[in-house]
Amino acid sequence: xxxxxxxxxxxxxxxxxxxxxxxxxxxxxxxxxxxxxxxxxxxxxxxxxxxxxxxxxxxxxxxxxxxxxxxxxxxxxxxxxxxxxxxxxxxxxxxxxxxxxxxxxxxxxxxxxxxxxxxxxxxxxxxxxxxxxxxxxxxxxxxxxxxxxxxxxxxxxxxxxxxxxxxxxxxxxxxxxxxxxxxxxxxxxxxxxxxxxxxxxxxxxxxxxxxxxxxxxxxxxxxxxxxxxxxxxxxxxxxxxxxxxxxxxxxxxxxxxxxxxxxxxxxxxxxxxxxxxxxxxxxxxxxxxxxxxxxxxxxxxxxxxxxxxxxxxxxxxxxxxxxxxxxxxxxxxxxxxxxxxxxxxxxxxxxxxxxxxxxxxxxxxxxxxxxxxxxxxxxxxxxxxxxxxxxxxxxxxxxxxxxxxxxxxxxxxxxxxxxxxxxxxxxxxxxxxxxxxxxxxxxxxxxxxxxxxxxxxxxxxxx
Numbered sequence: 001x002x003x004x005x006x007x008x009x010x011x012x013x014x015x016x017x018x019x020x021x022x023x024x025x026x027x028x029x030x031x032x033x034x035x036x037x038x039x040x041x042x043x044x045x046x047x048x049x050x051x052x053x054x055x056x057x058x059x060x061x062x063x064x065x066x067x068x069x070x071x072x073x074x075x076x077x078x079x080x081x082x083x084x085x086x087x088x089x090x091x092x093x094x095x096x097x098x099x100x101x102x103x104x105x106x107x108x109x110x111x112x113x114x115x116x117x118x119x120x121x122x123x124x125x126x127x128x129x130x131x132x133x134x135x136x137x138x139x140x141x142x143x144x145x146x147x148x149x150x151x152x153x154x155x156x157x158x159x160x161x162x163x164x165x166x167x168x169x170x171x172x173x174x175x176x177x178x179x180x181x182x183x184x185x186x187x188x189x190x191x192x193x194x195x196x197x198x199x200x201x202x203x204x205x206x207x208x209x210x211x212x213x214x215x216x217x218x219x220x221x222x223x224x225x226x227x228x229x230x231x232x233x234x235x236x237x238x239x240x241x242x243x244x245x246x247x248x249x250x251x252x253x254x255x256x257x258x259x260x261x262x263x264x265x266x267x268x269x270x271x272x273x274x275x276x277x278x279x280x281x282x283x284x285x286x287x288x289x290x291x292x293x294x295x296x297x298x299x300x301x302x303x304x305x306x307x308x309x310x311x312x313x314x315x316x317x318x319x320x321x322x323x324x325x326x327x328x329x330x331x332x333x334x335x336x337x338x339x340x341x342x343x344x345x346x347x348x349x350x351x352x353x354x355x356x357x358x359x360x361x362x363x364x365x366x367x368x369x370x371x372x373x374x375x376x377x378x379x380x381x382x383x384x385x386x387x388x389x390x391x392x393x394x395x396x397x398x399x400x401x402x403x404x405x406x407x408x409x410x411x412x413x414x415x416x417x418x419x420x421x422x423x424x425x426x427x428x429x430x431x432x433x434x435x436x437x438x439x440x441x442x443x444x445x446x447x448x449x450x451x452x453x454x455x456x457x458x459x460x461x462x463x
Contacts, residue, residue: 028086029053029083029086029091030083030086033082033083033112034080034081034082034112035049035051035057035080035081035082035083035093036051036078036079036080036081037049037050037051037052037057037078037079037081038050038076038077038078038079039073039074039075039076039077039078039079040056040075041056041075042061042071042073042074042075043061044061045060045061046058046059046060046061047059047061047064047073047079049079049081049093051091051093053091055089055090055091056091057081057083057091057092057093058090058091058092058093059079059081059093059094059095060094063094063095063096064095079095080095081093081094081095082094082095082108082112082114094114095115096114096115096116096117096160106132106135106163106171107166109163110163110165110166110171113162113163115160115161115162115178116132116160116161116162116163116173117132117133117158117159117160117161118130118131118132118133118137118158118159118160118161118173119131119156119157119158120139120154120155120156120157120158120159121136121155122155123151123155124138126138126140126141127139127140127141127143127144128141128144128151128154128155130161130173132161132171132173135170135171136170136171137161137163137170137171137172137173138170138171138172138173139161139172139173139174139175140172140174142176143164143173143174143175143176143177144175144176145175145176145179146176146179146180146183159175159178160175160178161173161174161175161178162174162175162177162178162181164177182218183218183219185218186217186218186219187218187219190216190217190218190219191255194250194253194260195250195253196250196251196252196253197249197250198249198250199247199248199249199250199267200216200221200247200248200250200262201245201246201247201248202214202215202216202217202221202245202246202248202262203215203243203244203245203246204240204241204242204243204244204245204246205220205242206242207236207237207240207241207242208236209225209236210224210225211223211224211225211227211228211236212228212236212240214246214248214262216260219260220260221248221250221260221261221262222259222260222261222262223246223248223262223263223264224261227251227261227262227263227264227265227266228240228264228265229264229265229268229302230265230268230270230271230301230302230303231298231301231302232288232289232296232304240264246264247264247267248262248263248264248266248267249262249263249266249267250262251263251266271300271301271302271303272302272303272332272335273366274300274303275366275368275381276299276300277299277300277303277327277330277332277337278327278330278371278378278379278380278381278420279327279328279329279330279363279373279374279378279379280326280327280378280379280421281326281327281379281420282324282325282326282327282342283297283299283300283324283325283326283327284322284323284324285297285298285299285305285322285323285324285325286298286320286321286322287317287318287319287320287321287322287323288304288319289319290317290318290319292309293308293309294306294307294308294309294311294312295307295309295312295317297317297323297325297339299325299327299337303335303337304337305325305327305337305338305339306336306337306338306339307323307325307339307340307341308338308339311339311340311341323341324341324342325339325340325341325342326339326340326341326342327339328340330363330364330379332364357410357411357412357426358374358410358411358412358413359408359409359410359411360372360373360374360380360382360408360409360410360411360423361373361406361407361408362403362404362405362406362407362408362409363379363405364405365396365399365400365403365405366396367384367395367396368383368384368395369381369382369383369384369386369387369399370382370399370403372409372411372423374421378421379421380411380413380420380421380422380423381420381421381422381423382403382411382423382424382425383422383423386414386423386424386425386428387402387425410425410426411423411424411425411426412424412425412426412427412428414428
């Protein structure tokens with residue numbers, strides 16, 4: 001008998017819980033009351049919001065659609081709204097007053113600063129006439145936008161406004177004040193979300209001599225001229241345009257001073273990662289600028305090398321002139337390249353590097369291999385395919401451990417082609433040559449239709 005539940009006790013507990021819950025609910029609402037709640041349901045006509053009342057508040061779906069007709073919110077999102085009325089057991093809410101709801105709560109919209117929807121009808125002295133569901137209002141030029149533009153941008157358009165004044169002559173409205181509130185909310189949201197190093201998309205809003213401003217959705221970030229491109233001296237107006245959508249990397253966030261520094265070039269491929277940049281590489285390149293100490297030559301887009309004045313030897317390079325140069329040294333960390341005038345093809349250098357065995361000094365490490373400096377001042381690439389790198393391993397880490405910068409290693413030249421030197425470990429070059437002979441023999445035998453002894457094909461092959 002002791003296992004039979006005490007139903008009276010349960011009922012009493014339920015009643016007390018219900019009373020406690022009901023006691024925390026707000027019962028009376030009046031037009032213009034500001035509320036905040038969580039969206040519990042979205043259907044084709046309405047948003048239902050839990051505002052801590054006896055029933056959920058309802059917002060018409062049309063009030064939360066963006067310019068593309070898509071809903072700006074999801075179930076679970078918090079939303080701020082205002083009470084239109086509380087009738088018949090239904091609490092009507094709004095995020096911007098319009099139509100009958102506006103006529104019903106016009107005074108409340110003014111006192112409680114509730115956004116109202118209005119259509120710009122015509123231009124008049126000092127501003128615009130705005131129709132607020134039959135109530136005519138005036139919006140001064142200065143209050144139409146954060147940076148007012150041509151009247152054609154606004155005439156015939158429907159916007160949200162705040163009523164800033166009501167007197168005998170009618171109402172005065174401001175769209176700029178409403179935009180400022182949206183910007184502040186967006187700023188608070190971004191302040192919680194943005195992190196230095198993130199990539200973010202925005203729209204170019206203004207171009208200046210020192211850089212351009214990107215609208216990140218209510219908050220502007222600055223891309224300094226130095227962070228626009230890997231190229232030098234870019235004409236911003238030729239490189240980008242107002243209205244362009246761009247991806248930028250966040251370099252610095254200073255919310256106290258309201259400064260967000262962005263980089264466009266950080267989202268572009270770094271030209272210094274090119275495997276065409278190595279000691280001894282030759283280029284037919286264009287002079288990009290001439291200084292007192294030498295000339296800068298653009299080797300590939302975004303990478304300049306310096307041809308020191310001591311290299312001129314009776315010539316005077318001109319901007320735009322094409323000259324043939326050779327890389328003498330590359331400092332990848334400092335992004336500096338030293339050049340000399342090219343004196344012809346690489347005949348002698350090839351004989352030197354094709355010695356049976358050479359010593360190479362590690363100059364730079366890339367995920368695809370190691371660049372080594374040779375005794376004649378040139379560089380060659382020891383490709384990852386030539387090394388026993390674990391398939392599941394990090395090749396860069398493997399190189400840093402086994403081939404640290406400055407370390408010396410015995411290597412051989414595998415191939416020299418178009419000024420590029422491919423390296424391999426000692427013995428691999430001979431193996432590659434024998435394998436090549438074998439494949440040629442197989443091809444010849446196949447063409448003649450007689451393979452002979454398969455074992456005979458491998459005679460003399462050092463395996």
